[in-house]
Amino acid sequence: MRIALFATCLADTLFPAAAQGTVMVLERLGHEVVFPAGQTCCGQMHVNTGYQREALPLIRRFVETFEPYELIVAPSGSCVGSVRHQHAMVARRLGDARLAARADAVAARSYELSELLVDVLGVEDVGAHFPHRVTYHPTCHSLRLLRVGEAPLRLLRRVSGLELVPLGDAEVCCGFGGTFAVKNGDVSTAMLADKMRNVLATRAEVCTAADSSCLMHIGGGLSRLRTGVRTVHLAEILASTAGSGADGPGW
Amino acid sequence: MSTFLGMPTAPRGVGHLRQTAPFPVAARAALADTQLRSNLAKATGTIRAKRAAVVSELPDWEQLRAAGQAIKAAAMADLGEYLVQLEAAVVARGGTVHWAGDANEANRIVTRLVRAAGAAEVVKVKSLATDEIGLNDALAGAGITAHETDLAELIVQLGHDRPSHILVPAIHRNRTEIRDIFRREMGDADPGLTDDPAALAEAARRHLRRLFLSAKVAVSGANFAVAETGTLCVLESEGNGRMCLTLPDTLITVMGIEKVIPAWADFGVFLQLLPRSSTGERMNPYTSMWTGVTPGDGPQAVHLVLLDNGRTAALADPAGREVLHCIRCSACLNVCPVYERTGGHAYGSVYPGPIGAVLSPQLTGIEDNASLPYASTLCGACYDACPVKINIPELLVHLRARHVEETQRRRLPSAEAVTMAAAAWAMGSPRRFGAAQRAGRAGRLLGRDGRIGALPPPLAAWTRARDAPAPPAQTFRQWWRTEHSPPQRPDAQPPDPRPAAQPGSQPGSGS
Numbered sequence: 001m002r003i004a005l006f007a008t009c010l011a012d013t014l015f016p017a018a019a020q021g022t023v024m025v026l027e028r029l030g031h032e033v034v035f036p037a038g039q040t041c042c043g044q045m046h047v048n049t050g051y052q053r054e055a056l057p058l059i060r061r062f063v064e065t066f067e068p069y070e071l072i073v074a075p076s077g078s079c080v081g082s083v084r085h086q087h088a089m090v091a092r093r094l095g096d097a098r099l100a101a102r103a104d105a106v107a108a109r110s111y112e113l114s115e116l117l118v119d120v121l122g123v124e125d126v127g128a129h130f131p132h133r134v135t136y137h138p139t140c141h142s143l144r145l146l147r148v149g150e151a152p153l154r155l156l157r158r159v160s161g162l163e164l165v166p167l168g169d170a171e172v173c174c175g176f177g178g179t180f181a182v183k184n185g186d187v188s189t190a191m192l193a194d195k196m197r198n199v200l201a202t203r204a205e206v207c208t209a210a211d212s213s214c215l216m217h218i219g220g221g222l223s224r225l226r227t228g229v230r231t232v233h234l235a236e237i238l239a240s241t242a243g244s245g246a247d248g249p250g251w
Numbered sequence: 252m253s254t255f256l257g258m259p260t261a262p263r264g265v266g267h268l269r270q271t272a273p274f275p276v277a278a279r280a281a282l283a284d285t286q287l288r289s290n291l292a293k294a295t296g297t298i299r300a301k302r303a304a305v306v307s308e309l310p311d312w313e314q315l316r317a318a319g320q321a322i323k324a325a326a327m328a329d330l331g332e333y334l335v336q337l338e339a340a341v342v343a344r345g346g347t348v349h350w351a352g353d354a355n356e357a358n359r360i361v362t363r364l365v366r367a368a369g370a371a372e373v374v375k376v377k378s379l380a381t382d383e384i385g386l387n388d389a390l391a392g393a394g395i396t397a398h399e400t401d402l403a404e405l406i407v408q409l410g411h412d413r414p415s416h417i418l419v420p421a422i423h424r425n426r427t428e429i430r431d432i433f434r435r436e437m438g439d440a441d442p443g444l445t446d447d448p449a450a451l452a453e454a455a456r457r458h459l460r461r462l463f464l465s466a467k468v469a470v471s472g473a474n475f476a477v478a479e480t481g482t483l484c485v486l487e488s489e490g491n492g493r494m495c496l497t498l499p500d501t502l503i504t505v506m507g508i509e510k511v512i513p514a515w516a517d518f519g520v521f522l523q524l525l526p527r528s529s530t531g532e533r534m535n536p537y538t539s540m541w542t543g544v545t546p547g548d549g550p551q552a553v554h555l556v557l558l559d560n561g562r563t564a565a566l567a568d569p570a571g572r573e574v575l576h577c578i579r580c581s582a583c584l585n586v587c588p589v590y591e592r593t594g595g596h597a598y599g600s601v602y603p604g605p606i607g608a609v610l611s612p613q614l615t616g617i618e619d620n621a622s623l624p625y626a627s628t629l630c631g632a633c634y635d636a637c638p639v640k641i642n643i644p645e646l647l648v649h650l651r652a653r654h655v656e657e658t659q660r661r662r663l664p665s666a667e668a669v670t671m672a673a674a675a676w677a678m679g680s681p682r683r684f685g686a687a688q689r690a691g692r693a694g695r696l697l698g699r700d701g702r703i704g705a706l707p708p709p710l711a712a713w714t715r716a717r718d719a720p721a722p723p724a725q726t727f728r729q730w731w732r733t734e735h736s737p738p739q740r741p742d743a744q745p746p747d748p749r750p751a752a753q754p755g756s757q758p759g760s761g762s
Contacts, residue, residue: 007727009678013688014720016727023731035731040678046671048629050651054675061679089645093570093652144631173588177628184275184626185712190282190592191628192717220717223702 001121002032004069006062006110008079008212009041011233015212018075021235022113025126026073028239038065043090044082049179052090056099059087063102071120072110075235077142077210080112085145112142113235114210118151124158129242131161135204136234137195137218139211140173152210152234159237167207168198176217192221199229210234258564259353260616266354266385266560267413268615270599273622277597287423291594294422295585301531302582302636308533309523318520319639323576326478326512327566333478333511334557340481344543346553351505353560354384360556361386361470361503362393368501368552370395370467376485376492377401378472379579380505380558382414382601383614386470397470398462400491402455409436415595415603417581418529423594426451459491469495469550473506474578475521476555479514482542483555486525486535496539502550507558509566509575521578524638528580561614570649574609576639581606583633583643589626598623605633609646617654624650666709685728692722 003026007019023033043058062083066072074080087103117123136156142148156164175181175191182188195218199207207222209215212233219231261268270277281287306312326333338348351357361381365373373390375381375397387397387408399408403421407414410432414420421429430446433454439461440454471492475484483504485492496502512521526535544553566572584590584604595603600611600620608627612620624647633643658665677687697703698721706714713719725733 009684012727013691014722016723016725016730019727020730035728035735037728038681040681040684043675043678046675048648048651049667049671050624050648050653050655051668051671051675052652053656054671058675058678085645086648093649140628140630140632144635171632173628173630173632175588175628177630180625180628181717182709182712184278184589185715186275186279186282187589187592187626188628189716191588216720217717220713220719223718224704224716 001071002034002069003071003073003116004066005033005035006039006042006066006072006074006079006083007035008074008076010216011075011212014216015233018212018233018235021233021237021239022073022075024239025113025117025128025235028127028241029121029123031121034069036065036069042079042082042087044079044086045178047082047086047090052094055090056094056096059090059103060099062087063099063106066106066110067102070109071116072106073113073116074110075113075210075233076212077112077139077146077148078213080110080115081141081145083107083110112146112148112210113238114142114151114155115146115148117238118154124154126155126158126238128159128238128240129161129244130159130237130240132206133163133165133202133204134206134208134232134237135165135167135199135202136170137167137174137199137207137209137214138170139209139214142210143171148210155234155238156208159240160242162237165202165204167202169194170198174214174218176214178213181217188217189221192217196221196225196227200227205229206237207231208234208237258567259559259561260564260619261383261561261614262353262355263615263619265358265389266383267601268383268561268611269619270622272599274597274599274626275622277599278593278626281593281597286425286428287594288592290423290425291591294419295591298419298531298585302528302585305527305531305533309527315520315523316638316640319524319578320576320641322512322517322520323578323639324573327509327572327575330508330511330566333513334508336478337476337481337511338557340477340479341543341553341555342481344481346481346543346555349554349556351556351558351560354558357384357505357556357558357560358386358389361505362390362395364501364503364554365390365395365468365470366393368468370501372396372398372462372466373468373470373503374398374400374462374466374495374499375404376469376471376495377404377420377487378470378505379417379601380472380507381470383507384505384558384560386505398459398466400459400462400495401487402452402489402491405455405459406432409433413596414601416584417579417602417604417606418584419581423596459494463491463494463498466495466499468501468503469499471495471502471504473504473510474525475518476506476511477513477515477517478511480542482515482540484518484538484540486522487537487539488530488535490537493537493539496541497549500550501552501554502541503554503556505556505558507560508562509577525578525580528578528582528636528638561616564616565610565613568613568653571609571613571646571653573641574606574613574646576641577606577610578639579606580638582636582638586632586636587627588630588632589628598626605643605647606641609641609643609650612650612654617650617657621654624654670709681728685726688722688726688728694722695724697721
């Protein structure tokens with residue numbers, strides 16, 4: 001299949017390994033990955049902070065950039081959630097019904113990586129090797145906006161060498177919430193403290209998830225406390241092979 | 252987008268709908284209260300588990316939610332007609348209906364009715380609407396004492412405190428604190444009262460029994476009012492409501508206009524949804540229904556005060572009106588990770604938690620509760636738990652947009668608006684975005700071992716408790732250009748097969 005990658009502005013800028021991992025997994029499975037150069041950002045931060053008018057050109061850019069493609073993938077449940085649940089809504093609210101219809105059509109072809117692999121491509125074993133004790137945090141938007149369900153866990157269970165340990169209170173938000181993490185820094189940190197407590201209780205070396213944003217939050221806390229537990233995006237784990245010695249970002 | 256502008260909102264200076272401090276400030280105090288944190292975690296955890304258990308028993312739960320949503324949407328679509336129908340039905344059965352545009356008017360009506368009944372005291376059934384309008388304060392101002400008879404409301408009232416939960420107003424108190432409040436404030440309490448829950452309940456029961464038997468007037472809210480029959484309904488657990496609704500001679504019910512449901516048969520849906528969602532019970536112990544006056548049985552003067560207080564303003568916003576579907580079960584509070592950590596007082600309003608964050612600003616006008624729509628991570632747990640499927644995250648996003656648009660319309664300066672506009676401009680083209688990324692790489696200088704421990708404001712709020720990642724040596728798009736050049740176009744041919752690169756070997760993926 002020919003698959004267009006939406007790298008997301010966050011992964012593109014700060015966590016390129018998540019987008020690289022997405023490319024590698026899909027290419028290894030024999031697919032062609034393209035990176036439409038016109039892409040920037042889905043606009044979710046603007047929409048969720050109240051700046052819908054400012055988000056509209058970003059939404060239009062996303063739709064125009066990805067409209068030519070049959071299948072679109074992003075290494076983020078949250079950004080795909082925005083594409084699916086916000087793009088048309090914002091366009092409609094601001095009176096652009098035509099853009100809304102186009103956005104709906106593009107959204108219907110846009111998938112988060114684990115959804116694409118398991119639900120669309122029907123793959124669970126991607127031939128990955130990652131010899132570490134890992135716990136998985138189901139990010140809120142993967143879980144409750146996209147309903148990816150077990151897809152990420154199915155993929156992780158088929159990674160050789162990987163010991164998957166369940167996370168306590170896994171479905172509770174980590175406290176990131178975009179600009180919430182800054183506007184409501186204290187509440188955000190209180191939520192993060194509980195998430196970290198659960199991550200540490202698993203005695204995992206690695207906490208993984210399908211969103212660089214939530215991992216930036218959880219990882220930022222784990223790093224600040226020098227816990228020795230690192231965060232690695234799901235795509236990086238799936239991209240790792242026996243020869244790669246992949247260790248992901250160790251910050 | 253302007254239909255909701257100009258509708259009257261709940262007036263200032265009366266009632267309990269407004270923040271006194273912005274949410275982040277109020278939350279800071281709550282977060283530092285270890286007793287509160289422990290009480291909340293325990294109480295919400297318990298009620299979450301109970302709710303999940305009884306909800307999972309019903310194979311048709313999702314259909315029930317959809318039915319509840321549909322009934323409420325239909326009721327709101329023709330609210331005016333249903334209210335007139337309700338009024339006619341109540342009057343036909345001997346009741347009296349009063350229309351109150353706002354809190355002040357409702358307080359005046361109730362005060363006048365209590366005075367007309369010759370009473371200086373009233374007993375009250377737990378009611379959010381009367382708390383919303385500050386009825387107890389208004390009655391006190393007229394020399395009338397209002398006695399709360401719900402155990403938790405009694406604890407709050409005796410403690411000179413504010414409710415912090417829709418269903419469990421004293422959720423922030425533990426039994427030792429309650430014992431101390433009773434000993435101090437309840438005139439007839441045993442000075443040797445212990446913190447044994449049964450002993451506390453018994454003390455309250457004895458205290459309240461005297462009030463039930465002497466009260467001439469009761470004031471209640473209502474969970475539902477049936478337009479076709481004129482029937483009012485209160486669900487409760489303690490029996491205090493049944494006492495208030497049956498013993499006094501005069502019964503005054505203050506009800507928000509959105510509580511009307513079209514038909515008696517609608518109870519078939521809501522009496523399954525509400526108890527399971529609120530207390531986690533299959534059915535609550537006491538469900539009282541009354542239709543006008545029954546001669547010789549129960550209150551002989553029955554009044555219904557229909558309260559607007561900003562509800563029509565909410566109804567006028569097509570994207571916001573869904574908030575009026577709320578049946579006040581509090582399931583969204585119990586599953587909310589923000590509420591669980593801050594408790595209800597941080598929200599300022601009598602309506603806390605996720606539903607409060609979308610209801611209070613619509614009743615008061617957003618400028619008076621401007622920080623509430625932002626008091627959420629948009630995690631979506633509330634939407635999943637809501638028995639009438641109110642899409643609270645989407646309402647929050649809508650209200651944030653309304654707030655920003657209002658701020659922009661009033662040309663108020665905002666550092667955030669400047670930042671957002673700059674970010675939107677930078678992301679407006681890949682060229683500008685690439686330039687911004689390159690500029691941001693100066694951030695590498697701040698980093699050590701790939702992490703940044705301190706950033707300037709406003710990002711300092713991030714690095715107070717969390718490290719930030721140092722920008723990588725290469726962005727993804729730079730890597731792509733190196734690895735997959737020339738840049739591909741939609742009509743490009745597949746690239747030549749090449750050995751798959753590995754993440755650990757790529758620049759930017761390591762620290």
